[in-house]
Amino acid sequence: MANILAIVGRPNVGKSTLFNRLIEKKKAIMDDESGVTRDRHYGYAEWTGKHFTVIDTGGYVTGSEDKFESQIRHQVELALDEATVVLFMVDSFAGLTDLDKDFAKILRASKKPTFLVANKADTTERMHMANEFYALGMGEVIPVSSVSGGGTGELLDQIVEHFDEGEEDPEDGIPRLAILGRPNVGKSSFLNALLGTERSIVTDEAGTTRDAINTRYTLYGKDFILTDTAGIRKKAKVKEDIEFYSVLRSIQALQDSNVCIILVDAERGLEAQDMSIISLAVKYNKAIMIMVNKWDLIEKDTKTADVYKKSIQQKLGQLDWIPIIFTSVTKKQRIFQAIEKAIEIYEHKNIKIPTSQLNDTILPEIERYPPPALKGKYIKIKYITQLPGQIPTFAFFCNLPQYIKTPYERFLENKIRKNFELEGVPIRLFFRKK
Incomplete structure (x- = not known):
């Protein structure tokens, strides 16, 4: 007990x-x-x-x-x-x-x-x-x-004296999912809907949750920790001391997490404030997913979700590897799929790809579309390996690493993502002299 x-x-x-x-x-x-x-x-x-x-x-x-x-x-x-x-x-x-x-x-x-x-x-x-x-x-x-x-x-x-011999900190080594977003986007309601109990106080007033709150949770036989956080809002709007510390606590929760679930209000779309939370998560090498909440309030036809998704991806630019899921917390639509997706992303982040598999898959892609020659010099990529790191990190060994430019780096990143399950995970590429 x-x-x-x-x-x-x-x-x-x-x-x-x-x-x-x-x-x-x-x-x-x-x-x-x-x-x-x-x-x-x-x-x-x-x-x-x-x-x-x-x-x-x-x-x-x-x-x-x-x-x-x-x-x-x-x-x-x-x-x-x-x-x-x-x-x-x-x-x-x-x-x-x-x-x-x-x-x-x-x-x-x-x-x-x-x-x-x-x-x-x-x-x-x-x-x-x-x-x-x-x-x-x-x-x-x-x-x-x-x-x-x-x-x-x-x-x-x-x-x-009243306690049994307790076990070690039961949270060690368990995936941590942080629920982040602007105030009043439905973070606490999401947590409460998942748990089926009133774990966080929910009201319609923005800023009800002032601290980051951890909850241990099991779904589909997998254990993880959910952290509900205070809404992160623009610095200019953070007036009270308490709210300032709440925002700090949310940022701390982001840093402590493995996966950031970023809630976006369907009626407002992806705003600058959401983008700054995403940028922060990328800066700290976090796995990320976007959960568009209040989707039940949007008038829809067969193309609505696709059009909406494309508009978000346009705003994300090069961060278009972040998956997007449409939910309604109040109607409990797709909230469990959202958690399933977050756990899947956590597993992607810890992927270890055998060197032989990497080379067998990516080298033929490079042969089909080699790096463009620069100043009459041809770049030859000989070998690829995954390096240890917080996020999937790959080293490409070649004769002229300094001549590989950003567009080609992007091409290689896309090929790795396409061939190996890396949705929702930032990845890093290094080019080294063979």
């Missing part, structure tokens, strides 16, 4: 700071504005040889004007259901509040092993102030400082 620790509490008590400390990454966004963490975040932690999942939740509130409040509450309740152990965090500096008392009632009803942790106990005086939380009747109050790490070791010693 999985070992799961859920960190819960009212807003702004320092849950995300502790979460980041436990997983040893700056993964959750921290800000002094309450309600920053809206969804559940998952990360992996290890203490004294025991591995466990940590869930960071949104601050539990009631009666605020935040339209996300009821959904945050729902997310907290889901986290409590999943948890093996609950860490109830309160603020020793702010003292006991009515919201803490309400929360304590819910936790008592959950019957899960619960640790009452008084955060921000950075001084002896604040450690004494933490004693007022004994009034909640939840047993021992453990004073800690998420910022400095004070008291967290002792706390973890007690928590892991």
Whole structure:
């Protein structure tokens, strides 16, 4: 059984700071504005040889004007259901509040092993102030400082006693698929439709998802990790600090992923903002696919999809190796085919082509259409081999590598793509002297 620790509490008590400390990454966004963490975040932690999942939740509130409040509450309740152990965090500096008392009632009803942790106990005086939380009747109050790490070791010693011997980080070596795109294009709805549960909060307001959220998923017998990200928008439009960090988190998710699924709004088409996300993915050598969402809203005849596809490919220019799939997340049209395509692309990225096969296939193509002579000199390509690399990389050995120009390089790239399954994958060619 999985070992799961859920960190819960009212807003702004320092849950995300502790979460980041436990997983040893700056993964959750921290800000002094309450309600920053809206969804559940998952990360992996290890203490004294025991591995466990940590869930960071949104601050539990009631009666605020935040339209996300009821959904945050729902997310907290889901986290409590999943948890093996609950860490109830309160603020020793702010003292006991009515919201803490309400929360304590819910936790008592959950019957899960619960640790009452008084955060921000950075001084002896604040450690004494933490004693007022004994009034909640939840047993021992453990004073800690998420910022400095004070008291967290002792706390973890007690928590892991409730855990089984966990396995290594289960995410090692599993394909990571990042769901990217402009705000409000349907990324969280796509994830929720796949999972059949409300894993991310979905509303029609752009910018609901502020952090990158990882979910382990199995489809067609294959395991992978889906990352839902905040929408990446133009720098000029990134006003709040929080949104700035959200965009950074999305870029980080892009860097960490193996395949980027770029969602495009069918009604708006491929815009400059989508192109900048694609360029970024190409820069980081990522496998890429384009998922045109909201296709159900387009009036169609038999040629609509072909015409639409051609217009996207024109905008892509030399990146026309990126596959395009038409979906409707709300109608669940082709969403599973989209994931199947992403897994296929991941496999293409890791392709290893035997040298004999490469030469037997590509050298006859070169003989039929040799490199154009330059300054009366003839270029002879003798031999091709695949080099190790993050993406499929090929070395062409020839007598005059410096004379091979871009159009011919493009010809060779197209021949390799056509003969070997490399759809959706950037490839690299090198020319070396034989």
